[in-house]
Amino acid sequence: MIITILVIALIFTASKWIKWKVATLTMVYYIEKKQYKQPLDEEIKECTGFVVQNMIKDFSRKH
Numbered sequence: 001m002i003i004t005i006l007v008i009a010l011i012f013t014a015s016k017w018i019k020w021k022v023a024t025l026t027m028v029y030y031i032e033k034k035q036y037k038q039p040l041d042e043e044i045k046e047c048t049g050f051v052v053q054n055m056i057k058d059f060s061r062k063h
Contacts, residue, residue, distance in 0.1 A: 039047070
């Protein structure tokens with residue numbers, strides 16, 4: 001019984017990871033195809049901070 005639950009959880013997690021990976025690589029391909037300049041480290045840090053802050057806000061509103 002436990003093995004079945006773990007296998008189902010593994011399949012679910014793997015499918016979500018594959019979906020995330022495809023979406024991320026799609027965005028990378030789009031950026032390269034459109035010949036946009038690569039972001040600077042400072043820009044990446046700023047954007048990461050923005051996303052994390054908004055994820056925390058969204059999470060705290062739902063609970």
